[in-house]
Amino acid sequence: MNIETALKEAMTIDGAVGAALVDYESGMCLGTIGGSRDLDLEVAAAGNTEVVRAKVRTLSALNINDSVEDMLITLARQYHIIRLLSDSSSHTFLYLVLDRDRSNLALARHHLRRIENELTI
Template sequence: MSSLDVALKDMMSIDGAIGVAVVDYESGMALGQLGSSKTLDLQVAAAGNTEVVRAKLRTMEQLGLKDEIEDILISLAGQYHVIRPVTGRKGKGLFLYMALDRKRGNLALTRHRLREIEEHLDI
């Protein structure tokens, strides 16, 4: 089983996970995805959140910020959408994406688990 498959399964094992993906933000394509929600199209989410990541990176560059994004959080009434860029040399240009049910998930624990998953991702 590849590191990508393991990462996706680990992400989906987080309480409240609705759908997850590992996305290439250069192309906007999901390298892998898991989820069973009929209301969440992970291909559309991957492409749309690619624009979010690109916009934030562009803004940081314009501001002269020499820092890395830990994660980007989008809070909806019923869900959290968490984007975590992969910082390791082997995952450069990728981000982890997770849609989390707000009632069932724990945001702090999710962020912690995504950090651990990202650290062990080897693509």
């Protein structure tokens, strides 16, 4: 599955507001879909790049030999899921924003995992 198809698939998840594929080395979006006037995916992706970098540095500093699957940021009205792609050479993550009232977090995480497994960059 290519990037465009993967992002379209992410938007079929119940409650999806926006999605992006982000390179966390550069902070650049490789693709985006959705968003709103209150959700600038480019700005959110750049900010979440810093979150991912901090976590990767922390794991390294603690000598934890493990990898991050995903990170969850819960807001009063939204969930933000950051799913690091398991191909460590890609340095990319899927970013999904969900409307909290219209989504099922467990199903959304499951769906993102499936998208990751089918995505080819």
